[in-house]
Amino acid sequence: MIYRTNEEATFKTEMKTHLIQIEMDTNKIIESIDQTDQCLLCELESLHDQFNAMHAEASSFYLQSYMEEFTPAFAEFSIAIEQLSKQKHGALIVIQRRDEVENFIQKGTPLHARISASLIESIFYPGNPLHDGALLVKENTLVSAANLLPLTSKKVNPSLGTRHRAAIGLSGMTDALVLVVSEETGKMSFAKEGVLYPLTVKDRSQM
Incomplete structure (x- = not known):
C-alpha cells in the first residue's frame, strides 16, 4: 500500500x-x-x-x-466508456466489489468473458439485444449482460434517465460502483453509495 x-x-x-x-x-x-x-x-x-x-x-x-482492488482492468473500462461517450452509445456497467450484487438484480444473459474494451463497446452498440441492460463485472470477468437493476426510490433530478436511476439504486443498496454513459448527451458518470458523480476520463497517454 x-x-x-x-x-x-x-x-x-x-x-x-x-x-x-x-x-x-x-x-x-x-x-x-x-x-x-x-x-x-x-x-x-x-x-x-x-x-x-x-x-x-x-x-x-x-x-x-x-x-483497482476489485478489478485490474481500469484502463479497458476507460477506453470503452470514452469511446461510448464519443458515439453517444448509452451504457450501464456494474463493478462488483465486496458485496454480492446478484441478489439485487434481475439476471440477464451469461457471458463469462474476459474484459476487453472492444467487447464492452460491442455489447452497448445500439441494436445489440444486450445493450439495454447492465453489464455485470467481477474481477477480470464480464459475468453477464442485459441485467435489470433496481431503480432508486430517492427524489432525484427529473432530467436523469433510467440508467442513472438504476446506478443510484444499486449503488445505494451495495458497495458496487456503477458506470453510466448517457445515450442522450454522451456524458459519463459513476455512482457510489447512492450518489452520482460526473466523470471525465483522463487522457490515456497520461495514465
Whole structure:
C-alpha cells in the first residue's frame, strides 16, 4: 500500500498546485476587472478550462482508486466508456466489489468473458439485444449482460434517465460502483453509495 500512499500524495500535491494557480489567476481578474479593455469572458473561459483539467484528473484518480482492488482492468473500462461517450452509445456497467450484487438484480444473459474494451463497446452498440441492460463485472470477468437493476426510490433530478436511476439504486443498496454513459448527451458518470458523480476520463497517454 506504500505505492498507493505515494500516488495519493502526488495527486494531492498536483491538486494544490492547480488550485494555487487558479487562485492567482482569479486574483488577477479581480484586480483588473474595472479595466474597460479586459476580456472577462476570455478570463472566465481560462478558469473553466483549468477546472475541467482538475476534474478530469480527480475523477480518473478516484475511480481508479475505488476499482483497482476489485478489478485490474481500469484502463479497458476507460477506453470503452470514452469511446461510448464519443458515439453517444448509452451504457450501464456494474463493478462488483465486496458485496454480492446478484441478489439485487434481475439476471440477464451469461457471458463469462474476459474484459476487453472492444467487447464492452460491442455489447452497448445500439441494436445489440444486450445493450439495454447492465453489464455485470467481477474481477477480470464480464459475468453477464442485459441485467435489470433496481431503480432508486430517492427524489432525484427529473432530467436523469433510467440508467442513472438504476446506478443510484444499486449503488445505494451495495458497495458496487456503477458506470453510466448517457445515450442522450454522451456524458459519463459513476455512482457510489447512492450518489452520482460526473466523470471525465483522463487522457490515456497520461495514465
